[in-house]
Amino acid sequence: xxxxxxxxxxxxxxxxxxxxxxxxxxxxxxxxxxxxxxxxxxxxxxxxxxxxxxxxxxxxxxxxxxxxxxxxxxxxxxxxxxxxxxxxxxxxxxxxxxxxxxxxxxxxxxxxxxxxxxxxxxxxxxxxxxxxxxxxxxxxxxxxxxxxxxxxxxxxxxxxxxxxxxxxxxxxxxxxxxxxxxxxxxxxxxxxxxxxxxxxxxxxxxxxxxxxxxxxxxxxxxxxxxxxxxxxxxxxxxxxxxxxxxxxxxxxxxxxxxxxxxxxxxxxxxxxxxxxxxxxxxxxxxxxxxxxxxxxxxxxxxxxxxxxxxxxxxxxxxxxxxxxxxxxxxx
Amino acid sequence: xxxxxxxxxxxxxxxxxxxxxxxxxxxxxxxxxxxxxxxxxxxxxxxxxxxxxxxxxxxxxxxxxxxxxxxxxxxxxxxxxxxxxxxxxxxxxxxxxxxxxxxxxxxxxxxxxxxxxxxxxxxxx
Numbered sequence: 001x002x003x004x005x006x007x008x009x010x011x012x013x014x015x016x017x018x019x020x021x022x023x024x025x026x027x028x029x030x031x032x033x034x035x036x037x038x039x040x041x042x043x044x045x046x047x048x049x050x051x052x053x054x055x056x057x058x059x060x061x062x063x064x065x066x067x068x069x070x071x072x073x074x075x076x077x078x079x080x081x082x083x084x085x086x087x088x089x090x091x092x093x094x095x096x097x098x099x100x101x102x103x104x105x106x107x108x109x110x111x112x113x114x115x116x117x118x119x120x121x122x123x124x125x126x127x128x129x130x131x132x133x134x135x136x137x138x139x140x141x142x143x144x145x146x147x148x149x150x151x152x153x154x155x156x157x158x159x160x161x162x163x164x165x166x167x168x169x170x171x172x173x174x175x176x177x178x179x180x181x182x183x184x185x186x187x188x189x190x191x192x193x194x195x196x197x198x199x200x201x202x203x204x205x206x207x208x209x210x211x212x213x214x215x216x217x218x219x220x221x222x223x224x225x226x227x228x229x230x231x232x233x234x235x236x237x238x239x240x241x242x243x244x245x246x247x248x249x250x251x252x253x254x255x256x257x258x259x260x261x262x263x264x265x266x267x268x269x270x271x272x273x274x275x276x277x278x279x280x281x282x283x284x285x286x287x288x289x290x291x292x293x294x295x296x297x298x299x300x301x302x303x304x305x306x307x308x309x310x311x312x313x314x315x316x317x318x319x320x321x322x323x324x325x326x327x328x329x330x331x
Numbered sequence: 332x333x334x335x336x337x338x339x340x341x342x343x344x345x346x347x348x349x350x351x352x353x354x355x356x357x358x359x360x361x362x363x364x365x366x367x368x369x370x371x372x373x374x375x376x377x378x379x380x381x382x383x384x385x386x387x388x389x390x391x392x393x394x395x396x397x398x399x400x401x402x403x404x405x406x407x408x409x410x411x412x413x414x415x416x417x418x419x420x421x422x423x424x425x426x427x428x429x430x431x432x433x434x435x436x437x438x439x440x441x442x443x444x445x446x447x448x449x450x451x452x453x454x455x456x
Contacts (some may be wrong), residue, residue: 044355048348055344150363152444160444167448170396227389230443235365241358246365250385281347 004192007207011214011261018260023253031256032236033245039263046270047278054282060299062292064090065285067106071294083290090289098280101131126190133183136176137212139163143174147237169224177220184213208274211265218258228255378428381412392447395422422453 021027068079081102084090096102109123143159146152164172188209191201222228232248233255239246269275281287314321314328321328380387382394398420401407410418418424429435440446 044352047351047355051344051348051351055341145358146444148358149361150365150442151361152441157444157446160446170392170447171445227393229385229388231388231439234443237358238363238365241361242363242365278351282344 003198003201003203004206007203007210010207011210014211014264015214015218015257015261018256019253022256028247028251028256029245031260032247032251033240035263036240036259037245039266043266043269046267047275050270050275051278051282054279058300059284059288060297060301062288062290062297063284064288064290066290070290085291085294086289090287094281094287097286101127101134104130125186129183129186129190132179133187136180136183139176140180140216143176147234148241150238171223177216180216181213181220184209184216188213204273208265208268208272211261211268215258215261215265218254218261222252222254222258226252226254228252378416379412379414380428381410381416381418395425395449422449 018031022031064084066083068082069076070083071078071085078085080089081093081096084093104127105124107123107126108120111119111121113119139159143156143163145156146160149156160172160174163174163176166173166175188206191197191205229248229250229252232251235248236246236251265274269277311329314330318328318330382390387394398410402420408420410420410424412418426435436447
């Protein structure tokens, strides 16, 4: 339980810091300007560093984890997505994974029944919640562009329209707000309820969940309940992205909590499991084609070993072999 | 052959990275000024607003929502401000003081990218 409580306490502390600092110590400039700049720098720099690091790592062998029939004789049907044999199929495999989480769709659940009986059943909940969470997150992040761009781009307005299509409540109700809360809750509860999951879950599994949950809850609170001066918030953001930092007055402290937690997320991102955002594209077990029976892949740093083929051997000793009545391949 | 493969891989990876950088820094490339509407709007109205200005900036949609509910559902069509003035709970009440929706409501809403559909039915007069 400590593994879940420590991250929870960490997130609560992280949320309290900016509230106190802005409300009582007047540190608005630190939390509204300096930390956001630092966070975006660390996020982008760290992300690029990690990807370049991966790109430079050699991948000498084909190591895709396949789960389908590989390309073989013509009359054996190949499973093109599960065991891709060329670049196009491998790309399709990566992209369907990225967009639809196909590997989670295969998730199964083991149950021990009375007696020595073990049953496996398909379990799609993780897949569903994962998909719901990630897509909502994407929509929410893109929707936030409305705070950073003076003339809000069309795609953001389309997203807002689609997301708010239910057209209930003022301010408009967004579907993704509810979906993301439900999905994260499931993802947390999933780790807590099952003994096996509890055992393998680490604080680094809980921390990002709690952090994102806190960001979403504070955001929803700000939008629907405590309210915040959106115009000033946007002024602040526009000033930030044009490198003319200026802090408008009258933004509620809750906003700084939201912003600070996002900054923490951005700083934490490149150095944590969240880097799977870039990593999913670069994992050799997914993005390689399974063609090692078709093409020879030579390890580039193999030492230059002097070899001698049998043909060469026979050339040298053919006469002697014939005399000793040994069989030779060429006469 | 191997070198070709390598170059193709590098193009893919760094292409992807460039795409990420573009999306992550998209806002930084966009033109536009902060509006500071705070200073411009106030002059367009005569008396005090129905609540304090700070309150209205953050909560005017909740006020309208409450008006709509109490007027249509409960038949209570008169709003009494804390300082005793009375207003009819009506969209035109706002616009009576705030000249024209284009210059008041719309100005802010365009900046904040909110598109309340009220004007589809209520008249902007």
